[in-house]
Amino acid sequence: MKVADVGRLAETGKDQEESVTSSSDTLLGDLWADLKSNTSLHGLSRISTKKTVFHGVFWGAMTLFMVLLLIGAFVAYGLDYFSYETLINIKLTRQAEMTFPSVTICNVSPINISRVNQSEILNMYYLKTHIYGRFFHSFINISDPFYAVLHENRTDSWLNETKFSKEMLFYHKEFEGQPCSNCFEDRRTDIGMCTTFNGLSNNPPLVSKLIGSQNGLSIFVFLDQNNYIYGENLGAGLLVAIHERDEEPNMADNSFLVSAGTVTYVPFRRIDSTFLPYPYKAFGDDYCTETSAPDFQNPLKHYKQYSSYACIRECRARFIYKRCQCRHINDFGNETICTIAQEHTCVRKAKEKFDSSLSIKNNCKCPLSCHQVAYDLDFSSAKIPSTKYEEYFSTQNLQDLSTNHIELRFFYHTFFVENVQQVPKIDLTSVLGNVGGYMGIFLGASLLTLMELLEVFMVAMFLISKRLIRKVKGNVISSEKNSRFPDPKT
Structure with missing residues (x-):
């Protein structure tokens, strides 16, 4: 091939490359012109120097300013969204009937001292080491042979052997007017062996169909104070917790006292709380499970x-x-x-x-469970016996009603359930509404405008990538030609 032909071939390659570049520029220009003319985005169609340069610059600056404001609003909204703030919704719903909760009852004295080996020595130990006894007695030397019983090994059966039995503790028990002797079970709690009504073994759970003091759990209790130990609590009575059947009661810190010698009514209502799991915080800075x-x-x-x-x-x-x-x-x-x-x-x-x-x-x-059930309790009590009953019971040789007996009634006072629900402060509906609102305020745009911009962006990227690919191919071809046909000038 002649040198002149090589030169013409190289010039032809350059002309083709310039033609491709010019064509791509033309298409991008047409794309921009079409967008300005037909878009629903306010202000974009006014960016033109056909009237005056000032007119085009002004509308260009205003559109850019609004875009920056929109970006700032989106950033602030995004930060608000990812802070995962929540709101609390509360509503009341009425049920036709309701599952009765579990009721765990403990005698204030966790041990029946009459059922303990060497009870006098053990009772003396409890007196000297518990609450007020520590103020009136000197330091106890447990290594003293006198206290050998304190060093005896024990097994799990010790709790059952030393408890106040539920048969003796509850001498009358009924639910909704019917005897309920099999509705109670022993329960090992954090303060000792107690008794639970309507526990997990009571299957199916008992259901309350009516409200009021005559339609719940009624029990008569014999405390047997003569067999109390010297405990941390100086009083006589019961520790009571109302809880869900699958919940472990905290008898030491989350129970209430019922005094000896009283008739006590405990009406309650149910509160259902549902919280959001991670990444939302349910309890202050804690998450639920x-x-x-x-x-x-x-x-x-x-x-x-x-x-x-x-x-x-x-x-x-x-x-x-x-x-x-x-x-x-x-x-x-x-x-x-x-x-x-x-x-x-x-x-x-x-x-x-x-x-x-x-x-x-x-x-x-x-962690706490995301679903929490609580019972809002009310209390009312009166001393027993009344003067009239005292006269009657004296004829029946019952002289210790005011010190050893309790009448207890637990019941729903309403079947309205308070439902507390934690919800996201910003949900999907809020996101769509706020994004659309911001776009409308700043640029007069809508979600369809986003589709327009997305379409323009995709077409522009296609044209640019096509241009780059052809340019790379042109450079490769030009390089190959130069290697095969050196520049005649050199």
Whole structure:
């Protein structure tokens, strides 16, 4: 091939490349012109110098300013959205009938001293080591042979052997006017062996069909104060907690007292609370766990149903065992049970350390459930017996009604349920409404305008990429030609 032909071929390649570039520029220009003429975006069609340069610059600056304001609004809205703030909705719903809650009842004295070996020595120990007894008695030396009973090993059966039996404690019990002797079960709580009405073993659960004091749980209780121990509580009566059937009651800190010698009515209503799981915060800075989710696995060893307090109890039991190398008599497990002497020297301090340390409890990783049920309680009571009944009972040789007996009634006073629901402050509907509102205010645009801009962007990217591909190919061809046909000038 002649040198002149090579030159012409190179010039032809350059002309084709310039033609492609010019064509792409023309298409992009047409695309921009079409967008300005037909878009629903306000202000864009006025960016033109056909009238005056000032007119085009002014509308260009105004449109750019509005775009910046829109971007700023979107950024602020996005930050608000990702802060995951919430609102609380409350509504009332009425039920035709309602499942009756569990009622856990403990005698203030956790131990029936008459059923304990060497009861006089043990009672003396409780007197000297509990509450006011510590003010009036000197330090107790548990290594003294006099207190040998404190060092005796115990088994889990010790709680059953030393409890106030439910048969003796509740001498009359009925639900909605019908006898209910099989509705009670023993329950090992954090303060000792107690009794639960309508627990998990009561299947199906009892249902309340009517409201009022005649249509709930009625029980008559015999306290048997003569067999009390010297306990932390100086009073006589019952500790009571109303809770869900699958919830572990916190008898030490979340129960109420019913005094001896009273008739006490406890009307209540149900409150259902539903909170949002992560990433929303349900309780201050804490997150809740969806324990009802299909993929939730109960991490507890000794409780079939997860609850936050059951988790805390297991964590506290592990903490005590690590410190004292034994298990508290009220806890579940297979470890060696602490003697009373070990409870005195180690367990009590370990328990106080655990209960008073928020950081230790936080390390337990015991989140609250996202679904919480609470019962709003009211109380009313009157002393027993009345003068009229006192005269009658004196003829029946019942002289201790005011010291050893309690009448208790638990019942729904309304079937209206308060439903508390945590909802996102910004949901999908709010997002669509606010995005559309911001676009309309700043640029007069709508969601369809976004589709227009997206279409223009995609077409422009296609044209630009097509142009770049052809340019790369042109450079490759030109390079190959130069290598095959050197520049004749060189």
